[in-house]
Amino acid sequence: MTTAQRRPIRRALLSVFDKSGIVDLARTLAENGVEIVSTGSTGSTIREAGVAVTDVESVTGFPEMLDGRVKTLHPRVHAGILADSRLEAHREQLAAQDIEPFDLVVVNLYPFAGTVAAGGTFEEIIEKIDIGGPSMVRGAAKNFATVAVVVDPEDYRTAAEAAARGGFTLAERQELATVAFTRTAEYDEAISDWMLEQLEAPETDGAQDALEASLEDEEEISILDLSDQDAAELGITATLRYGENPHQRARLAVTDDDAPGLAGAEQLGGKEMSYNNYVDADAAARAAFDHTLPCVAVVKHNNPCGIASTGEDEDIARAHALAHGTDPVSAYGGVIATNRTVTLAMAQQVKPIFTEVILAPGYEDEALELLRTKKNLRILRLQGEYDRPVEMREIWGGMLLQDGDAVDAEGDDPSQWTLAAGEAADEATLADLDFAWRSVRAVKSNAILLASGGAAVGIGMGQVNRLDSCRLAVSRANTLGEHAEGESAPERARGAVAASDAFFPFADGAQILLDAGVRAIVQPGGSIRDQEVVEACRAAGVTMYLTGTRHFSH
Structure with a gap:
């Protein structure tokens, strides 16, 4: 990739709640001639480290107010983020208003989910609903054609390296934008879930009694309504956040304790698995384990968007590189499965790619350590031989069963x-x-x-x-x-x-x-x-x- 294909970083906006690593990033940006604009506490942290910073107040000409609720919500900030600097008309409009564009936006959001999990009060939780942060993130992600957006401290090193080598490429900015949109979607989902919970009536001690009475009356009871204890007796091991869509309830059941497969996979890192994660992971495992040679499959929306195999004496990293190369665009946000142990070389390739789930029979210690630095990446370890002797599909009023379709005819x-x-x-x-x-x-x-x-x-x-x-x-x-x-x-x-x-x-x-x-x-x-x-x-x-x-x- 030549320097001409990169967009230089001349001006950056830094506004983060989690200050981890922000000083090192700011220092590297400054050393590479980048002007740093920042908000209150972030700016103070950077300035105290001896790095020059421009306060956002001096850019907007307006002080932070309402206990910090309003500081970046201003045209002089958002015009600088949203202007497509490839367009002459946009450049002329910025010049007419004496507004400088931003090339890099670094934002992480208020810890809403963390505050809920920590048992925060209603008022404390409300104050952790970020407004300005998601607005800047979404604006920069929308404008990835000319602006790079970083939302994870784990990507600060990538941003620092980009500043030193002449900026980000378009593909790199698009990958960062994909991560950003995913993050704001998850953030809004967490807020929505919590708000809905506030509207629901609290559970009563008589809930189980009511269920048992209903069962005695022989009314139809959904397996999704069973208590955790009753569900466990049926092999249901987890209640998922929701199903294929947010309005659908979902649970996970292990149907074979001796060969639990994906349903009983050991999770070694990352967020909780969702219904869609399991569906895509199952498709990925099926694709990878159909091969006897080392194989890597990348799945998106229940379909492989990349798959490759190599010789037994080759590092599985090569199969991953080939599989990713099938369709690098669709691979972002996908699920990766391999039928061999994940090596450090493969983990190093996976790390910069936004991935929902990775599943494998094993991981080298250094590979697992590296993958765990991606806090949202779900890491699964599978056990046993892949086996689907019977396939079942529910239909209206019944169920279809058939022999599994193995590649062994x-x-x-x-x-x-x-x-x-x-x-x-x-x-x-x-x-x-x-x-x-x-x-x-x-x-x-x-x-x-x-x-x-x-x-x-x-x-x-x-x-x-x-x-x-x-x-x-x-x-x-x-x-x-x-x-x-x-x-x-x-x-x-x-x-x-x-x-x-x-x-x-x-x-x-x-x-x-x-x-x-x-x-x-x-x-x-x-x-x-x-x-x-x-x-x-x-x-x-x-x-x-x-x-x-x-x-x-x-």
């Missing part, structure tokens, strides 16, 4: 595949086809996965027709990277292999892959138009294998 063995078109694949191509076939099972149908060098390079999923999935896989492979500094990514579909989780109903879907330059395709076959698909591959000189096994996943 005869058709999953490349030696049993049928060569339908083109020449037999060489060893490297066959290895990529095997990887793609094992990986596509974890993708929601209709699923198309492009792979090269043991890593996914483009994934099309969840479309209502296979044609769109083919287009999406090719598009994501070839346009990846356009978000970063305006650079176009290479056409990664060309030379890749492709896997389809079910047959091509027509040749048009396969033709999209052929036109994109894939070198080989693996698919189940079984369409009445299989011959049309085979002929299209033959005409293009592309190898196609049929597995006779389908891995369709709703």
